[in-house]
Amino acid sequence: MIRLMNEPTFDLNQGPATTMAANPQTSAAANVRDVTAMVASRKLYSAGFITDIEADKVAPGLSEDVIRLISAKKEEPEWLLNFRLKAYRRWLTMTEPEWAHVDYQKVDYQSISYYSQPKSMKDGPQTLADVDPKLLETYRKLGIPLREQEMLAGVQNVAVDVVFDSVSVGTTFKKKLLEAGVIFCPLSEAVKSHPELVQKYLGSVVPFADNFFAALNTAVFTEGSFVYIPKGVRCPMELSTYFRINERNTGQFERTLIIAAEGSHVSYLEGCTAPQRDENQLHAAVVELVALDDAEIKYSTVQNWYPGDENGKGGIYNFVTKRGDCRGARSKISWTQVETGSAITWKYPSCILRGDDSVGEFYSVALTNHRQQADTGTKMIHIGKRTKSTIVSKGIAAGRGQQSYRGLVRVLESAEGARNYTQCDSLLIGDQCGAHTFPYTEVRNPTATLEHEATTSKIADDQLFYCRARGIGEEEAVSMIVNGFCKDVFKELPMEFAVEAQKLLAVSLEGAVG
Amino acid sequence: MLEINNLHARVEEKEILKGLNLSIKPGEVHAIMGPNGSGKSTLSNVIAGREGYEVTEGSVLFDGKNLLDLEPEIRACEGIFLGFQYPVEIPGVSNMTLLKAAINARRKHQGETEIAPNDFLAWVRDRAKLVKIDPKMLSRGVNEGFSGGEKKRNEILQMLVLQPRLMILDETDSGLDIDALKIVADGINALRGPTRATVLVTHYQRLLDYVQPDYVHVLARGRIVKSGGPELAKELEEKGYGWLEAA
Ligand SMILES: Nc1ncnc2c1ncn2[C@@H]1O[C@H](COP(=O)(O)OP(=O)(O)OP(=O)(O)O)[C@@H](O)[C@H]1O
Ligand SMILES: [Mg+2]
Numbered sequence: 001m002i003r004l005m006n007e008p009t010f011d012l013n014q015g016p017a018t019t020m021a022a023n024p025q026t027s028a029a030a031n032v033r034d035v036t037a038m039v040a041s042r043k044l045y046s047a048g049f050i051t052d053i054e055a056d057k058v059a060p061g062l063s064e065d066v067i068r069l070i071s072a073k074k075e076e077p078e079w080l081l082n083f084r085l086k087a088y089r090r091w092l093t094m095t096e097p098e099w100a101h102v103d104y105q106k107v108d109y110q111s112i113s114y115y116s117q118p119k120s121m122k123d124g125p126q127t128l129a130d131v132d133p134k135l136l137e138t139y140r141k142l143g144i145p146l147r148e149q150e151m152l153a154g155v156q157n158v159a160v161d162v163v164f165d166s167v168s169v170g171t172t173f174k175k176k177l178l179e180a181g182v183i184f185c186p187l188s189e190a191v192k193s194h195p196e197l198v199q200k201y202l203g204s205v206v207p208f209a210d211n212f213f214a215a216l217n218t219a220v221f222t223e224g225s226f227v228y229i230p231k232g233v234r235c236p237m238e239l240s241t242y243f244r245i246n247e248r249n250t251g252q253f254e255r256t257l258i259i260a261a262e263g264s265h266v267s268y269l270e271g272c273t274a275p276q277r278d279e280n281q282l283h284a285a286v287v288e289l290v291a292l293d294d295a296e297i298k299y300s301t302v303q304n305w306y307p308g309d310e311n312g313k314g315g316i317y318n319f320v321t322k323r324g325d326c327r328g329a330r331s332k333i334s335w336t337q338v339e340t341g342s343a344i345t346w347k348y349p350s351c352i353l354r355g356d357d358s359v360g361e362f363y364s365v366a367l368t369n370h371r372q373q374a375d376t377g378t379k380m381i382h383i384g385k386r387t388k389s390t391i392v393s394k395g396i397a398a399g400r401g402q403q404s405y406r407g408l409v410r411v412l413e414s415a416e417g418a419r420n421y422t423q424c425d426s427l428l429i430g431d432q433c434g435a436h437t438f439p440y441t442e443v444r445n446p447t448a449t450l451e452h453e454a455t456t457s458k459i460a461d462d463q464l465f466y467c468r469a470r471g472i473g474e475e476e477a478v479s480m481i482v483n484g485f486c487k488d489v490f491k492e493l494p495m496e497f498a499v500e501a502q503k504l505l506a507v508s509l510e511g512a513v514g
Numbered sequence: 515m516l517e518i519n520n521l522h523a524r525v526e527e528k529e530i531l532k533g534l535n536l537s538i539k540p541g542e543v544h545a546i547m548g549p550n551g552s553g554k555s556t557l558s559n560v561i562a563g564r565e566g567y568e569v570t571e572g573s574v575l576f577d578g579k580n581l582l583d584l585e586p587e588i589r590a591c592e593g594i595f596l597g598f599q600y601p602v603e604i605p606g607v608s609n610m611t612l613l614k615a616a617i618n619a620r621r622k623h624q625g626e627t628e629i630a631p632n633d634f635l636a637w638v639r640d641r642a643k644l645v646k647i648d649p650k651m652l653s654r655g656v657n658e659g660f661s662g663g664e665k666k667r668n669e670i671l672q673m674l675v676l677q678p679r680l681m682i683l684d685e686t687d688s689g690l691d692i693d694a695l696k697i698v699a700d701g702i703n704a705l706r707g708p709t710r711a712t713v714l715v716t717h718y719q720r721l722l723d724y725v726q727p728d729y730v731h732v733l734a735r736g737r738i739v740k741s742g743g744p745e746l747a748k749e750l751e752e753k754g755y756g757w758l759e760a761a
Contacts, residue, residue: 460602461565461566462602463602463604465562465564465565465586466598466601466602466604466656467604467612467615468563468585468586468587468590469562469563469564469586469587469589469590469595469596469598470587470590470612470615470616470619470672470676471587471590471591471616471619471620471623471676472587472612472615472616472619473585473587473619474585474587476615476619480604480607480611480612480615481604481607483606483607484604484605484606484607484611484655485605485606486606487606488606
């Protein structure tokens with residue numbers, strides 16, 4: 001019996017294949033000199049403001065009663081409540097995984113509030129026109145267009161669902177999407193309007209007891225987006241969900257479910273921010289993607305949760321389970337992620353390549369600065385014949401950041417002619433960070449072809465000097481070199497996002513030179 | 515323009531420059547020759563501000579300002595250009611990106627606004643023609659996969675684009691075929707003028723046939739041991755450096 005999907009399959013008692021910690025002796029002392037000054041000048045996390053809004057928040061703590069309360073608030077059907085309770089009971093028997101290369105103070109699950117909604121949202125979903133102006137202002141500050149006319153004025157063509165703490169505050173362009181037959185709405189709404197779809201697919205990619213955090217999410221998830229693209233439809237615009245954690249001591253447990261029916265196509269973007277707070281906040285999301293025959297899902301993430309301060313105080317724990325199921329023949333799922341935020345990241349967007357000739361892709365840029373830690377990568381499970389996967393991972397560690405790539409390529413007996421290409425590069429900036437790679441492969445079919453390339457480099461002093469000798473300042477030079485390093489991933493992002501991602505990288509790198 | 519006085523500099527605890535003097539006025543072209551390892555690149559790097567080169571004594575003034583106090587990027591913005599002996603590759607960063615950032619850094623330093631995208635394109639394309647660099651190469655990564663000669667021509671292109679006032683070309687002529695040498699020389703001559711000065715670090719007379727120097731210096735054992743006119747280079751080509759050892 002092969003365990004197919006549990007995240008803890010990574011729990012192989014194996015050290016890193018390559019570990020490179022920068023060596024303090026090799027770097028010129030002159031480099032270290034500027035760090036202090038630059039750290040001091042680091043700009044504040046620009047999404048770190050708090051929205052002063054009255055919230056209806058459930059008292060901290062987790063119990064069956066709390067789960068029943070969440071379920072009741074969302075007016076959920078019986079089967080969903082039972083699904084939650086089943087997951088909760090299993091979760092109680094599970095232990096938090098410790099195999100990841102991250103080090104953090106364990107979460108006290110009884111001190112978190114599992115549900116928070118702005119008071120003004122209490123009377124259920126409203127139209128965008130009714131949304132609390134303070135909320136609109138929040139999103140305006142973050143640069144998220146919530147009013148359709150504002151968006152139409154620009155060149156963007158993106159429909160947005162916005163989740164504030166535990167609830168969705170509105171979805172734009174609903175009508176235009178409906179005309180195309182696309183369903184794009186908050187998950188809680190889909191439970192009511194399309195219960196058969198939700199019931200059929202929810203938990204079908206990430207089983208309720210898949211891993212500790214997925215089980216927790218299943219028990220308490222509060223919001224997220226639901227997307228259904230019908231047969232043969234190319235979604236007429238980019239879909240996007242924007243997540244924001246605002247309330248103190250709340251966790252965000254969103255759940256996203258995307259189904260692309262036969263021959264359909266969708267590109268989905270996800271963005272995240274949170275206010276700057278001293279205490280850690282938990283974000284444990286589950287994302288499930290299902291692609292049927294000839295369908296294609298492109299899922300892009302720009303994750304900029306609050307990373308904590310220079311000394312590692314505060315920041316989001318980002319413990320996320322993302323998995324795509326290429327259920328149909330010739331289907332394709334492509335993950336692109338730019339991870340610059342969060343104090344701790346634990347995330348492995350994966351593909352189950354079940355359909356013959358299906359294709360899985362994972363393009364990742366992960367950056368850790370100051371005290372951030374990231375353990376991220378992917379799993380490609382080849383089941384169908386001639387399945388193909390591509391992994392391109394770019395890890396950047398600066399400051400005292402710790403960066404691990406963890407990837408599994410598993411080829412089952414049935415996967416005749418499977419192919420994988422993995423490229424995994426790490427870049428170190430400064431002399432107190434570390435980069436590690438943990439590649440795992442399990443091949444049970446001799447016809448499979450696997451290629452693996454890995455490099456670890458430091459931003460070379462001579463590259464930096466070359467730029468400076470042309471008049472380019474140190475920070476700009478670093479950001480330019482890092483952007484060049486990430487180019488293979490950025491080119492996979494939708495245009496508007498690629499520009500954002502570059503800017504984000506520049507901001508996240510501030511104070512990293514050394 | 516550039517006044518170097520009794521310059522002592524060390525690398526990794528080893529003293530390389532030991533009391534070097536050199537004075538360069540606007541409009542002049544100086545050639546610096548000398549045996550391998552004598553400190554020519556060290557001198558170039560000290561002027562450009564590379565880290566790891568410690569000046570222990572002496573001074574370097576540029577337009578009367580103490581150059582050694584300035585960060586390398588400020589020196590570049592003030593008009594100093596170093597053509598590298600070994601230009602580095604920067605994968606994924608296109609030549610255009612680097613050039614644009616360099617131009618705009620300079621403009622910002624001078625209190626000007628950023629260059630308009632069309633002006634930038636036209637400006638770079640025209641200069642690329644001069645050094646016979648295919649515009650397609652400009653969208654490739656900086657020196658990424660460039661041949662040795664292409665890298666050197668790319669240095670000259672950057673110089674033409676940035677229009678510095680003091681050009682220090684560290685063996686830009688090494689490894690060039692005859693045609694490329696001519697192109698590089700044309701590039702250098704194109705910028706020759708009463709407000710600019712050039713330092714050519716070279717091992718060969720060849721380049722000096724195309725770019726006539728006003729002065730030729732021999733750098734050995736960490737200092738300028740002999741200076742003269744263009745004829746000195748010819749003499750060196752015939753006799754080598756041995757006869758100077760005694761000097
Ligand atoms: N980073 C360094 N670490 C140790 N030694 C160095 C370093 N840079 C230069 N040197 C030493 O300093 C001396 C002068 O080197 P430099 O590169 O300035 O010589 P050069 O005159 O340019 O030689 P060439 O004609 O071969 O280019 C050499 O002995 C060299 O080995
Ligand atoms: Mg040299």
